[in-house]
Amino acid sequence: MTSAPISLIDRAGLDRPQLAKIVSRGLDGSDDGELFLEYRQSEMLVFDNGRLKQATYDTSQGFGLRAVKNEAVGYAHASDVSEAAIARAAEAVRAVKGDYSGRYTAPPARTNVKFYDEDSPLASPAFEAKARLLETIDAYARAKDPRVRQVSVSLGATWQAVEILRADGATYRDVRPLVRVSVSVVVGDGDRQESGSAGYGGREGYEPFVVTTRWQSAVDDAVRQALVNLAAVPAPAGEMDVVLGPGWPGVMLHEAVGHGLEGDFNRKKTSAFAGLMGQRVAAKGVTVVDDGTIARRRGSLSVDDEGTPTNRTVLIEDGILVGYMQDRQNARLLGMKPTGNGRRESFAHVPMPRMTNTYMLAGTHDPDEIIASVKNGIYAVHFGGGQVDITSGKYVFECTEAYRIDNGRKGAPIKGAMLIGNGPTDLNRISMIGNDLKLDDGIGTCGKNGQGVPVGVGQPTLRIDGITVGGTGG
Numbered sequence: 319m320t321s322a323p324i325s326l327i328d329r330a331g332l333d334r335p336q337l338a339k340i341v342s343r344g345l346d347g348s349d350d351g352e353l354f355l356e357y358r359q360s361e362m363l364v365f366d367n368g369r370l371k372q373a374t375y376d377t378s379q380g381f382g383l384r385a386v387k388n389e390a391v392g393y394a395h396a397s398d399v400s401e402a403a404i405a406r407a408a409e410a411v412r413a414v415k416g417d418y419s420g421r422y423t424a425p426p427a428r429t430n431v432k433f434y435d436e437d438s439p440l441a442s443p444a445f446e447a448k449a450r451l452l453e454t455i456d457a458y459a460r461a462k463d464p465r466v467r468q469v470s471v472s473l474g475a476t477w478q479a480v481e482i483l484r485a486d487g488a489t490y491r492d493v494r495p496l497v498r499v500s501v502s503v504v505v506g507d508g509d510r511q512e513s514g515s516a517g518y519g520g521r522e523g524y525e526p527f528v529v530t531t532r533w534q535s536a537v538d539d540a541v542r543q544a545l546v547n548l549a550a551v552p553a554p555a556g557e558m559d560v561v562l563g564p565g566w567p568g569v570m571l572h573e574a575v576g577h578g579l580e581g582d583f584n585r586k587k588t589s590a591f592a593g594l595m596g597q598r599v600a601a602k603g604v605t606v607v608d609d610g611t612i613a614r615r616r617g618s619l620s621v622d623d624e625g626t627p628t629n630r631t632v633l634i635e636d637g638i639l640v641g642y643m644q645d646r647q648n649a650r651l652l653g654m655k656p657t658g659n660g661r662r663e664s665f666a667h668v669p670m671p672r673m674t675n676t677y678m679l680a681g682t683h684d685p686d687e688i689i690a691s692v693k694n695g696i697y698a699v700h701f702g703g704g705q706v707d708i709t710s711g712k713y714v715f716e717c718t719e720a721y722r723i724d725n726g727r728k729g730a731p732i733k734g735a736m737l738i739g740n741g742p743t744d745l746n747r748i749s750m751i752g753n754d755l756k757l758d759d760g761i762g763t764c765g766k767n768g769q770g771v772p773v774g775v776g777q778p779t780l781r782i783d784g785i786t787v788g789g790t791g792g
Contacts, residue, residue: 324436324493326355326379326481330399337401338487341383344408345485349420350386350646351411352624353483355379355399356665359440360476365452367468373449375440380665385411386647387418395666423650425488429627433611433618434521436493438477443524448473455533459503462541465548467511468504473497475524482625490625496520496616496772498761499527501536505544512550512733514543514719519760520614536759543700543719546731553720553735553789559695560737560785561688561723565756566700568775572676573706574713574741575606577766579633579641580659580671581648583708590711590742591639599639600745603681606634608643610658610674616760617675617774621658624669628658633676634745645671663769673764677776681751685779688750690726696735696787697721697728711741714788736788744782752779 327334337353345351357379364372381404382395392414394407443451452471459469475497482490498519504511516539518527526532562570583589591599600606610619610628619628624646633641644652645660648671661672689697697720704715715737722729757776764773 324479324491326357326479327483329357332401337404337483340401340405340408341483342485344383344411345385345422347415347419348385348387348422348485349650350423351384351485353404354382354384354623354662354665355481355483356381357479358476358664359438361440362472362474363448363452364470364472365456366470368456370449370452373445381407382665382667383407383411384668385414387415387420389651390414391647391668393668422485423646425484425486426490426621426624426626426656429621431627432620433613434495434620435523437495437523439475439495439497439523440477443528451528455501455537458534459501459537459541462537463505463545465505465507465545466503466541467506470502472500480623484625488625490621492620494521494619495523497522497524497527499533499536500761501540503540503544505541505548507548510548512544512547514540514545514547516540516543517759517761520616521618522614546719547733550731550733553696553732553787554722555787555789557784557786559692560782560787561692561695561697562777562780562782563697563699564685564752564754564779565776566758567698568677568758568777569701569762570704570713570715570737571606571678571777572673572762572764572773572775573704574711575745576608576673576676577706577708578711578741579643580673581642581644581652581654582671584642585648585652588709590709594639597639598637599742600634600637601748602637603751604634604637604745604748605632605679606676607632607679608659608673608676612675612774615675615757615774616762616772617673619658619674622660622669623662624656624660626656626658626660628674631657631659643671643673645669661771663771667769670767672766672771673773675757675774675776677755677757678751678778678780680753680755680778683750683752685752685754688752688779688781689723689728691750691781692723693725695723696732697723698735698737706741711743712739713741714738732789734790738786738788744785747783747785748780749783750781754778
C-alpha cells in the first residue's frame, strides 16, 4: 500500500474545524500540547525449532491529548478515535492547568524532507513467501555446521502513520515503515552449548532485507559467533585495558552516556552530566552526535512525535559537552531549542527526550594499531544485556563475543566477561579512536520509563584504559 500524505483526521471521518475547536479549548491556557493520532499495522513471523511457531498480524489506532503546564503534564488517551472521546479527553487534560494561564509555545518548523518511503512493508511479499523464506533460512543455518542444534528466525514489520494537531491549528504528518530480521542459533559439543545471534533492519519495505546474500550473511555471523563461544575459555578478572569493536558495541555508549545527555535528566539534575555544559567531559578527540536524519536508518525520523524535524545534534565535541537531546517541554524549561528528540512508543504514551541514532565519530588510528598497543587486555566485539544508573553513570555490560589480547595480539575467545565501569569517567579514559566508524545493523530498541522505541547506535574501534573486567578465569 502506498500512502500519499495520509490524514488520520479524514480517515476517521472527523470534522476538522470542529476537532480544532475541541483541541483549542482543551489546551487553552497551556504552555504547549497537542493531539497525537496514530494508526499502526504490524506483523511478526517466528520460525523456531523447525516449524512456524508464531504468525501474528495486528492493527491498532488511537489518540493521545496532552496539555503542558510548566513542569506538569495532563494526558488522556483512547483507542476510540471519535469526536466524543476526544472531547472527553479535552475536559480531562484541562484539569492540569487549574488557574494557571500560560502562553502557548510557537509551533515546530516545517520540513518537506523525508528520510524513508511511505510504502507499507506488510504488503509484499505475501504471507506464504515469508513463511517459505523463514524455512529456507532455518535449513541454511542447520546445514552450516553439524554442531548447530537449534535455530530461531523472525521477520517483523510495522507501518505507522501519525498526525499531530496543535491548538494553534498547525498539523504535522509522518508515515513510518520499519522492518527487522533476526537470527539466533545454538550450537553444541557434548554437554556444552553456546549461542550466537545476528540481525538487521531499517525503515524500508521487505525487499532489500530478504535478498539471499543479506540473510545468508546474518546466518553466517550468528553461527560463527556461536562456534567462537563454543571454543571460549573463562574470562579473566581484574582491571585491564579494553578495546571495543566498531558498530554494535556503541550500545554501551548509548546506555552509559547517551541517556545522561537527554534533556529531562539534566533539567531534573539526575544526570551525571547535569551542570557541565561547556566543560570537558571526555578525552580529546571524542565527538558524540545524535542524528535522526540518516536515510532509512532504524532510529531515523522525518519529524519527531511532537512534529519537530529531527536533527544532527552534536552532544560532545572534541571532549567538550556542547548539547543535550531535547523535546519541546524540557527545551523550553531549560531555555534551549528543541532538537527533534521528542519520542513516544505509541498514542498511549507521553513524549519525552529520546535518542535516535547515537554514535561516536571516527578518529585517526588503524584498528590493528589499537589492538597492537595493548599488552594485556580484552577485545570486546559484541554485547548482550547491561544495567546503567543514569544518576551516577555506573554500568555493567555482558560481552557475548570477546577475546584476550596478549602482547598486542588477539588471542583466545573468552566467555563470561562483564565490563564494569562509569560512563562519564570512562569517556576520559579513551586513549585511541579508530578510523573505522560503523553503525549497527538496525536492531536496536531503547527502553526508558516503560517505553520502547527503535534506535541506532555506532562507534569506531576504541581503546579504553583501566576498565574493570568481571570474569571467572585467572
